[in-house]
Amino acid sequence: MLKIGRRVVCAFAAVAVFAAPAAAQTTLKVALHSDLKIVDPVWTTALISTHHGYMIYDTLFALDGKLEVKPQMVDKWTVSDDKLTWTFTLRDGLEWHDGKPVTAEDCVASIKRWGAKDSMGQKLMGVVADLSAPDAKTIKMVLKEPYGLVLQSLGKSSSNVPFMMPKAVASTDPNAQITDSIGSGPFIFKKDEWRAGERAVYVRNPKYKPRNELASGLAGGKVAKVDRVEWLTLPDTQTQVNALINGEVDLVEIVPPDLLPLLAKDKNIKVMVVNTAGRQYAMRFNVMFKPFDNPKVRQAVLYALSQKEFLEANVGNPAYYKECKSLFPCGSPLESTKGWDDKISGNIAKAKALLAEAGYDGTPVVFLHQTDTSGHNNLATVAKAELEKTGLKIDLQPMDWQTLVTRRAKKDAPDKGGWGAFFTSWGATDVLNPVSAAFLNASCDKATFGWPCDAELEKLRDAYAKETDPAKQKQIAEAVQLRVLEYPTHVPLGQFTTPTAIRTNLDGLLQTPSLALWNIQKK
Structure with missing residues (x-):
């Protein structure tokens, strides 16, 4: 009995020794519609740059699954009785990827740069008399006259999206491209691993604090459930589809309808329309x-x-x-x-x-x-x-x-x-x-x-x-x-509309106007 007991003890000791290393890193590999060459989603309206923006930046407001505007970085807001003064309070725990806190000054600079470039932003800024940061968490917007599209503008879902950036970056001339990619979003851009024409790499932001809500559209809790995301640039859709079938990528953003019959034969692949609005x-x-x-x-x-x-x-x-x-x-x-x-x-x-x-x-x-x-x-x-x-x-x-x-x-x-x-x-x-x-x-x-x-x-x-x-x-x-x-x-x-194909071991791909890669779990 003693030997058996010792054998059991040794077995448990062995388990303890070999179970110590952390679980293997989870990597999501995707083939998107275009190569990433421009990392400034305000300078360009290119969709691939918007996708990049959603990976690393956050927004004050966002559209949910019902296309309704919801707060994102904003905790609460008020509007004066005369509809001229809007006050937005940032939620706690917002932090840039370099560890510095997100401030209202950062957001004011970001709104101004976006507002100089974007169609909707230009109209909004045309009625803004003053935009300021009374304190580190408060954004104050005073209008010249009541304006019906304030929240719709700040919650704009696609090109150009009012992404929030550090003040030093957002102070860049809107007609010049930024090269800095420090955001406050759920993923961090690995600039050292970026190879235009080959791949772009993002890693989970361990300090990101998502909203305490379920993800819905581009709103709610942005929980990164994979450790690493690789955007692989493959030469054509046939190559992308072959890579998906072979398990070399997990997701192909756009599949031409003529290739769908090929995927229908594979039980390990499912097809869905992510952007149902088209x-x-x-x-x-x-x-x-x-x-x-x-x-x-x-x-x-x-x-x-x-x-x-x-x-x-x-x-x-x-x-x-x-x-x-x-x-x-x-x-x-x-x-x-x-x-x-x-x-x-x-x-x-x-x-x-x-x-x-x-x-x-x-x-x-x-x-x-x-x-x-x-x-x-x-x-x-x-x-x-x-x-x-x-x-x-x-x-x-x-x-x-x-x-x-x-x-x-x-x-x-x-x-x-x-x-x-x-x-x-x-x-x-x-x-x-x-x-x-x-x-x-x-x-x-x-x-x-x-x-x-x-x-x-x-x-x-x-x-x-x-x-x-x-x-x-x-x-x-x-x-x-x-x-x-x-x-x-x-x-x-x-x-x-465009069909998106994913391997069946992925769960949580959201239906959104722009591709969202948070909330995805890879089994």
Whole structure:
């Protein structure tokens, strides 16, 4: 018995010895829609930079799963009786990745930098008389007049998101890129392991204090449940899908519908739509140079293009796309086809007539053509084929998405490194109204890439921002739609959703307008 007893004791001793090391680090490997080259999510509207922002930064407010604005870094807030003074109190325990406390001064500087760049931020800052930090935890915003979109602006869910940054970083000129990546969010960016074109690496922030609420959309408790996240840059979607099947990655952000049957055969993989609100394709004009400096030439494009062609070529499966002749997403409160029923339907004869009226002289249009982003790489080629039928001359210039993102910011002439048009998509939550939709910003040099300049559009956007009656807001939104027919800023090319594929050993992927990698547990 004694020997048995000793044997038992020895066995327990052995267990104690070998159980001592910590559990193996959990690593989440993902293949996203693009390579990360720009780490400043305020300087650019590129979605991959927004994804990066959500990994490392936090926000004052956020949209939950019902698309309602909820506090995030803010603990509580008050509004004065005259609706002019807003006071926000930061919650306890907020800390930058370098160990310094988050202060209201940091947040004030962050709001100002974002507000100089973002479409919605510009409108908000236009009615702000004073923005200050009375103490370390209090942000005070005094308005010139009541404004109905304060919380919606601060809780904006996608490009450009008002991410909070340290004051020293947020003091950077909004037209210059930041290189510092210190945030206060659930993950820390491993800049020393970042290799553009290869991978970006993030590790769990052990000092992050999530809200004491369940995660919902982009709001609630942001609990990082893996130790390390690796964004792997793989050359094409077929390679990404193969890596998923082989267990080399855990998640593929965008799977083309034609590859879904391949994944359906694998019991270790499941497919879901993360952004159920979907996205809207768009062609963006550069109004600074010929021929798109002439509104009639842009109107010709509105008639010539056909949404169906773009959706078929870039999505293919009708289960994942929808034709929608509305500037604002179909299914949203401001959906309307007023004035647009005969547009975007391939009317080449009407387009030719408008080009003749415009006196089009054969100036070629430089199309920036992204070749590496799934679901977008046939946008420019479809447009080229359709517009050449009208007599427009197209200079198609292929490049990867991140090169396009850098080039579209240039105001040079098209024959000197500039551009005439590019193609992209917006999350439906980005374009819900005339103020949030960046491509409707017509404030000239302050507008985003393309730089439309139209006082009438700006008056309508201001009116929308100040109106609180939903019925009157709808009337203003329809007036915006009609004005865009006279002064086109862009062309909506249909709505779509994108399937995301994950291995079945992952739990907790949230349904969000922008990809959220907290709350994911890897078994």
